[in-house]
Amino acid sequence: MRALARLLPFARPALPRLITGLFLGLGAAVASLIIPLVLEWAVDGPIASGDRARIFWATLGVLLLGVLEALLVFLRRRMVLAPSAAIEYAVRQSFFERLQRLPVAFHDRWQSGQLLSRMMQDISSIRRWLAFGLILLVVNLLTIVIGMALLFRWHWALGVAFIVCSLPIWIVGYRFEQRYGVLSRRSQDQTGDLATAVEESVHGIRVLKAFGRGGHALSQFTRSAETLRETEMRKAREVGGLWFWYELVPILAMGACFITGVWLAAHDLLSTGELVAFFAMAAALRWPMGSLGFLVSFLIDTRTATDRVFEVFDAEQTVREPQHPQTIEHGSGALEFRGVRFRYPDARPDETDLIDGLDLALRPGETLAIVGATGSGKTTLTTLPTRLFDVTGGAIVLDGVDVRALALGDLRRRIGVAFEEPILFSASVRENVLLGREDLDPNGPDADRVLRDSLAVAQAGFVFDLPQGVDTEVGEEGFSLSGGQRQRLALARVVAAAPDVLVLDDPLSALDVDTEALVEAALRRVLVGTTALVVAHRPSTVALADRVAVLRDGRIDAIGTHSELLRASAHYRHLIAGIERDALADAGDGDAADGIAAETTAGGSAAETTAGGSAAETTAGGSAAETTAGGSAAETTAVGPAAEKSEEVRP
């Protein structure tokens, strides 16, 4: 009842119709229970006295009561179908809204299949219960109570015999509830696991196919499905056992009452009419008693479903809206990390904080690149300003206001993020790119202008060649597009959002060198006046920046222009050499990459040399010299501080 009571807020608007349905169900039950009384009157009265007219009326009465019962059952169904569907809709809406509000930490922890099965299967199960199970349970229990009262009315011995013989039902029911509750939970959780397995294998179908691991995925799926099947079989056996008792016990109770009734009639303590009525009552109570087994298992399944759904509603909302949000009057895009600490919720207690007292100030309009070793926390850092995760210490301040004091919607309008892994939705290019511009009419001229400008910056003109241009649906998660195309659309999306601060997590990683250079040039125009925090894994991304900050051991180890850092920071030189080596390797120039590695190891000067504008010099003498000097690898490799970058090293 506690679990079901939680549905009350959702059920409230539908309560009048549900209660009406309940009364209609009760009306139908009462109609069926009156029939034995009419029979009692007919047998002891008109039939005994041979009064044909009254026998006719009695027969007609029984007929009309039967028709009334059928009509009321029909109306009950009509009455509850719409409200139960409305409750399902409301719970589902609210569940989805909750999923949207819950922090990323929650989604990291929960498997998508578990959420999917709760959203679809459990909520549907709640609807079926409200439309059907709940009303039947209440109506059938009341029918049994009224029927028992009538048995007592005919003779107390009948009532006592009925109650005593029915006692095993309660004992069996209680023990069933204990065992079945556990199984019901297990089976619904396993359904969620199975949904996760399907979701993951469909999502990762390319990888599975590429590695020829379809058979492996199938055997894993089969194992999960087999586990679920075993649980379902145990459930079915439990339900079968319960039904057996719920069928048998009423028959035994009726049998005991029958013997008692015949004995009472034989001793003139019960009239013939009462005995006939008793048999009619036994027939009327047969279904309500027999249905209890099914309804109890249905009730337990629904309780489990409700618990599972409310576990999501009850999940801690760690990223909360401020009670009294502050506003930024004139946003300039000054972003500051003040003694920021962060650790993931599942970090081991003995682990140090991933971000460990980080101080960093981005000046309005500045582009700052973050570089750091793999796993140093660069991506993590990009999730903090928009509060995808909340800092666990210190503060992030935007234009003088702690980001936690800003309304989340306001904050996320002011800071736009493009992730390395570009996620597109099953929607048109237009809808995907204008996702952050709910202020614009998607088909209006302003939206068109923003769309075209942002597509131009991201060098995403390819969309105009798609079958329906910008109105082409890009398939699920944009799979019909290449990685680089998706990345460009994701970039266009964040550019279209026109935030005060752009946070870009290695936004150009999937682009070819030529496209990257074009995007970079366009981005540089956009970034004028927009503060940008850019995670850089490639020299060309560093080239976008006015300053570069080196993330190491959770703090900013060094900060300055590219050339300042090359002079001052050995760690930076080491990182840059690694980055350049990777870039050359990406460009297919193994010799050059080796050359840089060797230089770095020798004296750490590779980066210095490169900064001077000539990767070719670094590797002079090797075959890379020719390749890089004339090829685009040289352009991307040779990075300089913002002032120098394009003029010096670009053709």
Ligand SMILES: Nc1ncnc2c1ncn2[C@@H]1O[C@H](COP(=O)(O)OP(=O)(O)OP(=O)(O)O)[C@@H](O)[C@H]1O
């Ligand atoms: N959602 C998460 N929950 C728990 N730990 C995480 C989570 N995301 C990342 N980590 C851990 O945090 C550390 C930093 O990860 P992060 O992705 O921020 O590094 P990075 O510097 O961006 O790495 P890379 O250069 O490889 O992209 C890693 O050890 C990673 O395992």
